[in-house]
Amino acid sequence: MKILAVVAALALSALPAAADAGPRWSVCAGSCSFDVPAGDYRIDVVLGGRDAGATGLDVEARRIALAPVATRAGQYVERSVTVEVRTPEGMPSGEDGPGTPGLQVRLTGPAPQPVRIAVTPEPKAPRVFVISDSTAADWTNLPKNGWAQALPEFFRAGPSVRNYAQSGASTVSYLDDPRYFARVRPMIRRGDTVLIQLAHNDKQTTEEVYRANLATLIAGVRDQGGMPVIVTPPVRHRFGADGKLTPLGLVVNNLGVDLPAVLRDVARQQKIPLLDLTARSRILLESLGEAESWPLYLTLAHDGVDDATHLSRYGAEQFATLVTRAMIEARLPLARFLRP
Structure with missing residues (x-):
């Protein structure tokens, strides 16, 4: 698609929508909406303008589709990403409202420039499903963020991140x-990747029940032809006097069950890929130290609350980085779509 050739003639006003099967074009100077039904869509954008800037994109329920890209004065660059449109926009419970119909796009960055956007249906896009809890969820409202809310920014056009993480979900409630x-x-198609990260809310779940629930989830994904991938939970910001994370920080539940250890064992027994976010986030926190690692989470000074479990936007992006690195090391097929 030769986008740059038409930029010079571009008028800064919304353009008529194309036919339903083709791309819909618009110019976005702050935020814009596309009247499209639920589904997966490729977004092609031209970033830049007369002045130097740094422009990113958030879509739908504050999902980060593109981290800010710096452009020089008069420079234009192209980027593409694939996203899902659904109702409700955020968590599957709909507890934060249904959202706005269609696809919502908002410019982000320290100096966003007007952007020309094309939105094209991608009904056959490979999908990355996320089955998880609040630590990964799409939070519609500030200040909480989930690491999977930031995951789309790490992929070029191709896979659509379908984040169905739910606040408060455990292996018990996600099945019930x-x-x-x-x-x-029923949405999972052959070849889709399904990331399973449930642990934080299994506080009273016995190891036997936990293992059985995980086996049910894994079997359900496989029956649909999908590829299950186990993700161990991100650690909590709970430090001991020795500067190391406590058992609570390492997601050992109230019954003494080391949930990340169980997840590692289930992945080994089931012969499925493991992304060890617990180990990676532990290394990150303990290397930074208790004080320096607080900005990854919600803080009283910045967010009005000290929250040792939920992530800031910065923390969500950092933990999503850890997940994508693990994808590369695990040689997941979808890793080929990661941005360099």
């Missing part, structure tokens, strides 16, 4: 509530 796995499972 019809809004969660019962909804996600």
Whole structure:
């Protein structure tokens, strides 16, 4: 698509929508909306303008589709990403509202420039499903952020990140509530990747039940032809006097079950890929130290609350970075779509 050739003639006003099967074009100077039904869409953008700037994109429920890209005065660059449009926009419970119909796009960055955007349906896009809890969820409202909310920014056009993480979800509730796995499972197509990270809310779940629930989730994904991938949970910001994370920080539950250790063992027994976010986030926090690692989470000074579990936007991006590095080391097929 030769986008740059038409930039000089571009008028800064919305353009008529193309036919439903083709791309819809618009110019976005702050935020814009595309009247499209639920599904997966490729977004092609031209970033830049007369002045120097740094422009990124958030879509739908504050999902980070593109980290800010710096451009010199008069420079234009192209970027592409694939995203999902759904109702509700955020968590599958809809507890934070249904959102706005269609695809919502907002410019981000310290000096965003007007952007020309094309939105094209991608019904056959490979998908990355996320089955998780609040630590990965799409949070519609500030200040909380989930690491999977930042995951789309790490992929070029191709896979659509379908984040169905739910605040408060455990392996028990994700299976029992019809809004969660019962909804996600029929969507999974052959070749789709399904990231399973449930642990933080399994506080009273016995090891036997936990293992059985994980086996049910894994079997459900496989029955649909999807590829299950185990992700161990991000650590909590809970330090001991020795400068190391406590058992609570390492997501050992109230019954003494080391949930990340169980996840590692289940992945080994089931012969499925493991992304060890617990180990990677532990190394990150302990290397930074208790004080220097607080900006990864919500703080009283910045967010009005000290929260040792939920992530800041910065923390979500850092933890998503850890997940993508693990994808590369695990040689997941979808890793070929990661931005260099």
